[in-house]
Amino acid sequence: MDIPYTVKDRPDTGLYNGKLGVWLFLASEVMLFGGLFSAYIFLRTGVETWPTGADILNVPLATMNTLFLITSSVTMVLSWASLKLKDFGKFKLYTGITLLLACAFLVVKYFEYTAKFDHGLFPSTNNFLGIYFTMTGLHVLHIIGGILVIFYFWIPGAKMWKTDPERFTNRIEIVGLYWHFVDLVWIFLFPVLYLL
Amino acid sequence: MADLTPEEVKHHIKTYATVFVALAFLTVVTVGISYLDLGVASAVTLALIVASIKGSLVACYFMHLIDEKTTIYWTLLATAAAFIILMFVPLGAMLDQARI
Numbered sequence: 023m024d025i026p027y028t029v030k031d032r033p034d035t036g037l038y039n040g041k042l043g044v045w046l047f048l049a050s051e052v053m054l055f056g057g058l059f060s061a062y063i064f065l066r067t068g069v070e071t072w073p074t075g076a077d078i079l080n081v082p083l084a085t086m087n088t089l090f091l092i093t094s095s096v097t098m099v100l101s102w103a104s105l106k107l108k109d110f111g112k113f114k115l116y117t118g119i120t121l122l123l124a125c126a127f128l129v130v131k132y133f134e135y136t137a138k139f140d141h142g143l144f145p146s147t148n149n150f151l152g153i154y155f156t157m158t159g160l161h162v163l164h165i166i167g168g169i170l171v172i173f174y175f176w177i178p179g180a181k182m183w184k185t186d187p188e189r190f191t192n193r194i195e196i197v198g199l200y201w202h203f204v205d206l207v208w209i210f211l212f213p214v215l216y217l218l
Numbered sequence: 219m220a221d222l223t224p225e226e227v228k229h230h231i232k233t234y235a236t237v238f239v240a241l242a243f244l245t246v247v248t249v250g251i252s253y254l255d256l257g258v259a260s261a262v263t264l265a266l267i268v269a270s271i272k273g274s275l276v277a278c279y280f281m282h283l284i285d286e287k288t289t290i291y292w293t294l295l296a297t298a299a300a301f302i303i304l305m306f307v308p309l310g311a312m313l314d315q316a317r318i
Contacts, residue, residue, distance in 0.1 A: 064308035213265040217252035
């Protein structure tokens with residue numbers, strides 16, 4: 023038996039099931055990161071002095087990473103638009119660029135983390151570094167998860183394009199929703215941790 | 219987003235390019251603001267305003283929230299309400315501390 027409403031919209035929700043499922047997942051993700059943002063406010067307002075992120079962290083590298091993620095969000099949505107235009111070659115290209123940018127983000131993060139460790143700065147050093155490593159670490163896990171899923175749709179999962187192109191296009195749309203969310207979280211993490 | 223004509227998709231692509239330029243520009247603005255000699259309250263407010271504008275652009279155009287079904291709007295409204303409550307939890311702790 024086929025799974026219902028993978029392409030057609032359900033009459034009661036007006037959406038295909040996967041899309042509503044991913045939006046509900048993202049709602050839970052808002053609360054996950056929300057808990058950490060709340061913890062950040064709690065830690066920051068509970069002390070007399072709080073370090074400026076720019077004095078400890080590397081702002082130029084983080085700015086570069088912000089640009090990597092913003093660009094990857096554009097290429098992700100362009101890969102979906104390419105499928106809508108039935109241009110599978112461009113889908114492959116844009117998805118490949120998205121993966122490349124996501125990996126570049128991780129490489130930069132690796133250099134940032136190792137620089138901190140080399141200077142003896144660990145999550146246990148102080149509250150600022152504790153919340154910095156927790157929030158960015160969770161974000162990095164989301165990036166890794168995104169890379170795995172996007173890679174699946176780029177190579178092995180892409181064969182669905184031949185058998186069920188509409189369903190495949192929907193899959194790319196909802197993995198894109200997740201990826202844009204990861205970008206959105208970074209848009210707030212960047213000023214909160216690095217600049218204020 | 220199911221029944222888009224190729225012309226509509228091409229129009230969307232132009233919008234994505236414009237949003238990308240706006241996001242890149244606002245990233246530079248965010249960094250620029252941090253170099254201004256503002257007080258903590260002003261710096262936090264300004265940085266969060268710019269981040270909110272950037273976040274809204276991503277949500278509205280890349281995630282297509284500008285043209286979505288009501289089910290999603292209701293889901294996000296409930297999420298936003300819960301998120302706001304979560305942000306005010308530390309405020310409650312601060313008020314408790316002030317009383318002590």
